[in-house]
Amino acid sequence: MKKIKKSGKLVVGMSADYPPLEFTKNVNGKNKYVGVDVELAKQIAKDLGVKLEIKNMDFDSLLVALETGKIDMIISGMTPTAERKKSIDFSKIYYAEKSDYFVISKTNKAKYTSTASFKGKTVGAQTGSLQYTSLKKNAAKSGIKVKGLAKISNLLMALKSGKVDAVLLGELNAKTYATNDTSLSLVKSSLSQAQMGNAVGVAKGQGDLVKAINKTINDCQKQDLFNKKYIPAAAKAMKQASSKTNNSMSKYASYFATGLGYTMIITICSITIGLALGVIFALMRLSKNKLLHAIAVCYIEFLRGTPQMVQIMFVYFGVGMLIKNMPALAAGIIAIGLNSGAYVAEDIRSGINSVAKGQTEAARSLGLSQAKTYRYVVFPQALKNIWPALGNEFITLTKDSSLVSVIGVGELMYETGLVQTATYRGVMPLFITMCIYFVVTFILTRLLNYFERRMNLTSSRA
Amino acid sequence: MNKIIEVKHLKKNYGDKEVLKDINAVIEKGKVITVIGPSGSGKSTFLRCLNLLEKPTSGQVTFEGTELTDLTEEELDQLRQKMGMVFQSFNLFPNMSVIENVKLVPMKVKGMSDQEAGDLAHELLAKVGLDDFADHSPASLSGGQQQRVAIARALAMQPDMMLFDEPTSALDPEMVGEVLKTMQDLAQTGMTMVVVTHEMGFARKVADEVWFMADGYLLEQGSPDQVFDHPQSDRAKDFLAKILEA
Numbered sequence: 001m002k003k004i005k006k007s008g009k010l011v012v013g014m015s016a017d018y019p020p021l022e023f024t025k026n027v028n029g030k031n032k033y034v035g036v037d038v039e040l041a042k043q044i045a046k047d048l049g050v051k052l053e054i055k056n057m058d059f060d061s062l063l064v065a066l067e068t069g070k071i072d073m074i075i076s077g078m079t080p081t082a083e084r085k086k087s088i089d090f091s092k093i094y095y096a097e098k099s100d101y102f103v104i105s106k107t108n109k110a111k112y113t114s115t116a117s118f119k120g121k122t123v124g125a126q127t128g129s130l131q132y133t134s135l136k137k138n139a140a141k142s143g144i145k146v147k148g149l150a151k152i153s154n155l156l157m158a159l160k161s162g163k164v165d166a167v168l169l170g171e172l173n174a175k176t177y178a179t180n181d182t183s184l185s186l187v188k189s190s191l192s193q194a195q196m197g198n199a200v201g202v203a204k205g206q207g208d209l210v211k212a213i214n215k216t217i218n219d220c221q222k223q224d225l226f227n228k229k230y231i232p233a234a235a236k237a238m239k240q241a242s243s244k245t246n247n248s249m250s251k252y253a254s255y256f257a258t259g260l261g262y263t264m265i266i267t268i269c270s271i272t273i274g275l276a277l278g279v280i281f282a283l284m285r286l287s288k289n290k291l292l293h294a295i296a297v298c299y300i301e302f303l304r305g306t307p308q309m310v311q312i313m314f315v316y317f318g319v320g321m322l323i324k325n326m327p328a329l330a331a332g333i334i335a336i337g338l339n340s341g342a343y344v345a346e347d348i349r350s351g352i353n354s355v356a357k358g359q360t361e362a363a364r365s366l367g368l369s370q371a372k373t374y375r376y377v378v379f380p381q382a383l384k385n386i387w388p389a390l391g392n393e394f395i396t397l398t399k400d401s402s403l404v405s406v407i408g409v410g411e412l413m414y415e416t417g418l419v420q421t422a423t424y425r426g427v428m429p430l431f432i433t434m435c436i437y438f439v440v441t442f443i444l445t446r447l448l449n450y451f452e453r454r455m456n457l458t459s460s461r462a
Numbered sequence: 463m464n465k466i467i468e469v470k471h472l473k474k475n476y477g478d479k480e481v482l483k484d485i486n487a488v489i490e491k492g493k494v495i496t497v498i499g500p501s502g503s504g505k506s507t508f509l510r511c512l513n514l515l516e517k518p519t520s521g522q523v524t525f526e527g528t529e530l531t532d533l534t535e536e537e538l539d540q541l542r543q544k545m546g547m548v549f550q551s552f553n554l555f556p557n558m559s560v561i562e563n564v565k566l567v568p569m570k571v572k573g574m575s576d577q578e579a580g581d582l583a584h585e586l587l588a589k590v591g592l593d594d595f596a597d598h599s600p601a602s603l604s605g606g607q608q609q610r611v612a613i614a615r616a617l618a619m620q621p622d623m624m625l626f627d628e629p630t631s632a633l634d635p636e637m638v639g640e641v642l643k644t645m646q647d648l649a650q651t652g653m654t655m656v657v658v659t660h661e662m663g664f665a666r667k668v669a670d671e672v673w674f675m676a677d678g679y680l681l682e683q684g685s686p687d688q689v690f691d692h693p694q695s696d697r698a699k700d701f702l703a704k705i706l707e708a
Contacts, residue, residue, distance in 0.1 A: 361515055362553035362612075366567040366619055367543030370535065376570060380557045 001209040004072055010045045010052050013071035014038075015059035017151050017421040020176050020234035021077040021198070024056075024422050026251060031418055034237040037075040037198075039230040040094060040220065044073075044200075047216045056418075057408035058150045060128040063087060064317050066203050069324055073213070074201035077170065079130045081196070088201045091213040095226055096197030100131050101174035102166040102187040105159065112166065115190040119143035124155040124164035131168040138191050151417060156181075157426035176238060249428055252419045259415030260436055266333055266401040266411055271394055273337025278344025285349055296345065303342035309403050311335050316407040332404030332411075336397060343393050351386030352378060384455055391448035395441045402437075412436060464491040466623055466654050467512060472521035474507055481507045483678040485521070489623075494655045496665035499675035500701055505658045508675065509627050512656065513545045514538055526622065543571065546616030550628040552608040554600035554615070561587065561596040564615045572619070579618075586614040590644050606637030610644050623654035630661055662705055666690055674698045 004010050014022045014037060022035040033054045045052035055071050062074045066088055080090035102123065104112050112118060120143050125132035127148035135146045147164050149155045155167045156177065168189060169177065178184045200213050220226060284296035303311070315338070316331035355378050363373040405414035412433055419429040467489040474482040481504045489495060497505045510516040512523060514530050523530045525541055533541070554563050564583035568574045574582070587593040590610040592603075600608055609629055616624060626645065630638045642664050649655055649668050659665055665672055665686070672689040674682035676697040682689050693699045 356553075358549060358551050358553040359555065362547075362549060362555075363567075364539075365513060365515060365542055365545070365547035365549075365625075366616065367539050367541075367571050368567055369539045369571075372570055376566060377555055381555075384557075 001206060001212065004048065004050055004209070008050050010041075010048060010050045010073070011055055011071045012041045012045075012052065013055045013057060013062050013065050013074050014041075014076035015062065016054070016056040017153055017417070018059075018077050018173060019238050019421075020172060020231060022075075023238070024418050025237050026255075026422050031255065031422075035234045036095065036226065036230040037077060039225075039233065040200075040216075041075050043220060043225075044075075044213055044216045047219075048212060055408060058406060059126060060150060061313075061317075061407065062201070066201060068317050068320050069203070070317075070320065070328075072202070073209070077172075077198050078201050079196050080199045080201075081130070081133075084201070087204070089204050089206065089210055091200040091202070091210055092217055093197035093199050094217045094220070097171040099171055100134070100168055100189040100191065101171060101178075102168055102189055103156070103159065103174050103177060104166045104185050104187060106183050106185045108165070109185045112187050114187065115142065117187075118166060121145065121165040122147050122163075124149060124158055124167045125169075126150065126152055126155065129170075131170065134191050135168055142191060151421070152177075153417070153420045153426060156184075159184075160426070176235070180238060249419075249423075249432060252423070252429070255415040255419050256412065256432060256436060258410060259412035259433075260440075262329070262409060262411040262414075263398070263401050263440075266329070266336065266404060266409070267394075267398045269333045270336040270340055270397055270401065273333065274340025274344045274393070274397065277337065277341025278348055281341060281345035282348035282352065285345060286352060300342045300345055303339050304346075308336070308339050308400055309406060311339055312404055312407060328404070328407045328409045332401075332407060332409045336401060336404065339400075340393060340397050343396075344390065347386050347389035347393060348382070351382040351384075351389065354385045355381045387448070387452055387455060391445070391452070394448070395444055398441055398444065399437060465489065466491045466526060468522075468524040469512075470522045470524075472508070472511060472523065473519045474504075474511060474516060475519045481678055482511065482518075485678075485680050487673070487680055487683065489654065489656065491622075491654055492652050493670045494649045494653075494668055495657070495671045495673060496669040497656065497658045497673045497675060498660070498662070498665055498701075499681075503675045504678045505675050506627050508680075509625050509656060509658050512625060513542050513547060515547075539571075543567075543619045544622045546619060546621035546624040548609070548612050548616055548624065548626045548629050550631050552600075552605070552612045552632070554608055554611055556600055559597050559599055560592065560603070560611050563600065563611060564618045567615075568618050582618055583614070586617050587611070589617075589647075590614045591640075604637060605633045606640045609633065609637075609641045613641075613644055613648070617648075623656070624648070626655065626657040626659070628658050628660065630659065662690075674701070676701070 016022045016024050016033050020035050022033065022037040025032045025034045033056070038054065041054065042052055057065060059076065062076055063084065065071045066074055102112065102118065122145040123135060124147045125135050127150055132146070132148050135144060139146055147158070149158065152169070152173065155164070158164045159167050174186055178186050202209050281296045281299055284292040285300065287293055312332060312335040315335040316328060320326045320331060359377055359381065360373055363377040368376070401411060402413035404411060405417065408414065416429045416433040420426055423429070465488045469485055469487045472482055472485040473480070485508060497508065499505055507516055511518050514523070518531055525545070528541065530538065530541065555566070558566065561580065561583050564586060565579040568579045568582060569576065584593055584596065587596055590613055592607060592610055595603060595607065600611065603611065629645070630641050633641065638661065642661060645657070646668050669686050671683060672686050673680055674689055681695045682693060682698050689698070690702065693702055
């Protein structure tokens with residue numbers, strides 16, 4: 001609480017793809033967070049007398065983000081389960097839903113009439129959500145196969161493309177999606193236990209903050225602000241967001257542009273880091289010093305042997321515990337740069353090894369020192385072999401920068417997700433993004449080929 | 463006696479394999495020495511131990527009064543400048559033009575200006591008859607021409623002696639002559655030379671001394687006539703008989 005007051009800023013984490021509780025809306029080409037939870041967050045910030053900042057991330061990442069101090073509180077339709085209570089504290093319930101609903105395609109309305117009719121079928125749910133847990137817990141009894149995805153928009157896409165037979169959502173969500181998309185239909189679920197409702201999550205040991213939040217909630221409930229003001233406002237925002245005119249992709253050009261901008265920043269910075277590290281580790285690996293060699297081998301093998309997605313999350317959450325307030329963008333760049341360093345090191349090493357041993361011997365026999373031999377004889381020749389491999393690495397890196405969307409960096413893939421939730425269109429934004437990536441990598445390839453040709457020209461002139 | 467190199471109890475092992483077994487020899491300034499012997503006898507390894515491209519397992523190599531085997535890399539770099547070396551496979555730098563090959567080390571090590579190094583390089587290339595090819599790439603030259611450039615490159619460091627490691631073995635027969643001619647011209651300038659070779663005619667005609675090596679030993683040392691006409695060891699008799707048959 002002191003920290004919040006001191007910084008004058010309340011950072012609230014949410015998974016803004018959960019209308020009408022929290023979602024995004026395009027206002028004059030700019031992205032705005034709206035919904036019931038956002039209204040509540042505004043009220044809490046107002047009562048605390050600080051500014052509100054919203055951090056959008058996957059629902060799964062919220063708890064870790066709170067524990068590592070990336071955010072001050074979670075307001076994201078979160079239910080205070082006993083398990084969650086082990087790691088964080090909750091405010092009192094501010095809103096309770098009555099039950100869950102299976103969202104199905106209208107054409108299957110006759111086929112699915114009750115929870116029992118989903119036996120042997122695949123039902124999707126948002127990973128980490130209460131519905132997901134409830135499906136998992138009852139899987140044996142109900143005979144339902146569970147498929148978890150991180151975003152509701154992706155779940156609905158899966159439903160439409162037949163990957164899942166139904167999607168289990170909370171009441172509020174289910175009803176709003178069904179209202180906005182007439183091809184959907186609802187079946188009430190009998191699986192879930194009594195709904196506990198939603199509460200605000202805060203890190204452990206902040207009694208004063210919980211007290212302040214509860215006070216705001218009490219005030220809101222007293223005035224019935226949820227039903228009278230927040231929910232209608234959210235519904236209106238949703239209708240606007242989903243209206244046909246607002247759905248055209250051209251309106252969201254600025255989203256893609258912002259995303260592309262960040263993607264380029266990440267790519268360029270990571271390539272720079274990767275190149276620097278690559279040279280260092282390649283030389284270490286080629287070094288006669290056993291310790292340096294061993295360090296380089298360990299680094300390269302470890303970075304190449306673990307998934308990049310895990311590395312990104314580890315840097316953001318793990319290293320973020322040591323360095324507080326590390327921005328997600330910086331974490332993403334560092335993680336990708338570190339990973340790239342390992343691959344670049346191997347490209348450089350194999351390039352250097354491909355230079356004939358006689359070249360080094362000739363240079364050394366003339367009295368050239370080892371360092372100068374590398375600089376004037378080996379490296380210029382190695383570069384010709386390294387360049388194509390390096391080019392591949394750059395292109396891979398450009399594409400892999402999309403992975404940092406998992407920690408909420410606003411690059412292209414992340415912005416695509418926003419457009420998907422804002423427009424209720426799953427495929428079109430993906431297609432556009434695909435084209436953008438292709439154009440970028442295509443230009444990059446041409447550029448690299450141009451330099452490769454130039455290099456061959458200079459070395460083969462007669 | 464004006465000795466430029468003295469080798470004492472030189473031994474070289476590769477793992478368990480003894481390639482050189484106790485070599486003792488002296489090379490006098492201005493002498494041309496050709497080293498002959500069957501393949502695998504250790505001739506090339508011996509030559510590469512003289513400028514420490516190969517590190518001897520034991521023994522001493524003294525060059526112009528300095529014992530080489532316990533020098534640092536930096537001190538070795540200094541001394542290697544005075545021992546030019548020419549390799550079987552030329553080893554020209556393919557990413558540079560002919561003249562750049564010759565200029566590189568004088569500029570980078572001796573700190574010569576581009577102009578100075580260029581003048582020197584042209585002079586040396588003219589000496590090996592290749593000044594017209596100064597701006598060509600090594601790959602566009604014949605093997606014989608490449609080897610002559612390699613000789614010019616080694617001479618650009620103005621060495622006190624030259625080491626030749628089978629300089630004509632990788633050449634087409636018609637190109638052997640031009641390289642040997644260049645080497646013969648060089649010998650006439652009084653350059654100290656150690657030449658590992660299979661060219662027996664050259665070995666006999668140009669050398670002041672012929673050394674015969676077999677099985678890691680230096681078995682015969684003497685004037686060309688002595689070694690070729692009156693070999694002492696059975697190994698040398700055997701080797702020469704086979705060579706002359708062919």
